[in-house]
Amino acid sequence: EAGVVQSPRYKIIEKKQPVAFWCNPISGHNTLYWYLQNLGQGPELLIRYENEEAVDDSQLPKDRFSAERLKGVDSTLKIQPAELGDSAVYLCASSLGQGSTGELFFGEGSRLTVL
Amino acid sequence: GENVEQHPSTLSVQEGDSAVIKCTYSDSASNYFPWYKQELGKRPQLIIDIRSNVGEKKDQRIAVTLNKTAKHFSLHITETQPEDSAVYFCAASEGYDMRFGAGTRLTVKP
Numbered sequence: 405e406a407g408v409v410q411s412p413r414y415k416i417i418e419k420k421q422p423v424a425f426w427c428n429p430i431s432g433h434n435t436l437y438w439y440l441q442n443l444g445q446g447p448e449l450l451i452r453y454e455n456e457e458a459v460d461d462s463q464l465p466k467d468r469f470s471a472e473r474l475k476g477v478d479s480t481l482k483i484q485p486a487e488l489g490d491s492a493v494y495l496c497a498s499s500l501g502q503g504s505t506g507e508l509f510f511g512e513g514s515r516l517t518v519l
Numbered sequence: 520g521e522n523v524e525q526h527p528s529t530l531s532v533q534e535g536d537s538a539v540i541k542c543t544y545s546d547s548a549s550n551y552f553p554w555y556k557q558e559l560g561k562r563p564q565l566i567i568d569i570r571s572n573v574g575e576k577k578d579q580r581i582a583v584t585l586n587k588t589a590k591h592f593s594l595h596i597t598e599t600q601p602e603d604s605a606v607y608f609c610a611a612s613e614g615y616d617m618r619f620g621a622g623t624r625l626t627v628k629p
Contacts, residue, residue, distance in 0.1 A: 407562075408562075435615050437617075439619075444621075444622070444624075445621055445622065446523075446525070446608050446610075446619035446620050446621045446622045447563070447608070447619045448619070449616075449617070449618065452615065452616065454615075460616060462520075495562070495563075499615065501615065506551045506553070506568070506612060506615070506617075507553065507565050507568065508553075508563075508565070508617060510555075510562040510563045510564070512561070512562050513562065
């Protein structure tokens with residue numbers, strides 16, 4: 405079974421440009437997370453979905469970041485416009501949700517470089 | 520919200536020695552404490568976890584201990600091997616709100 409799939413793996417853009425990341429969670433996983441990982445740091449939660457509902461987006465900088473999870477499966481994370489400080493790895497993770505062990509399964513991440 | 524602190528940030532040991540990484544958490548409602556291993560350029564992967572109703576859990580060379588009163592938990596790796604070299608993250612969650620520590624870079628010298 406395929407794990408969490410993210411694309412693109414790498415993206416280089418100039419500041420003020422838009423960028424979007426896509427995540428396909430493990431089939432049947434109701435909970436989906438977007439984390440930001442700066443170099444040498446732990447993952448920081450940006451947003452968490454339960455099915456199609458964003459249940460925790462308190463850490464998402466809403467002036468430039470947006471996310472959606474249509475139909476409760478795939479999700480996209482968008483940054484517009486990107487700033488130099490947005491350079492980081494954006495990790496998507498999923499879990500079964502209600503009744504699960506709580507284990508998060510991560511994708512390979514999308515590494516963003518803003519020039 | 521939950522705040523997780525992790526120490527040390529870097530750890531270097533000789534092959535065969537033991538390694539210990541410690542974490543503290545702030546939210547007494549947290550009840551699930553996983554440890555993830557992340558090799559360079561790869562995704563974090565779960566290596567062991569513990570729930571708040573258990574004080575210790577062991578899986579071959581790795582073990583985790585939890586002290587709910589003090590709100591800290593630790594990862595123990597015995598008989599370390601070069602392939603144990605990676606960044607290790609602790610995390611704490613209540614429900615599905617999982618927060619991570621800053622990570623420990625473990626280097627095992629042959």
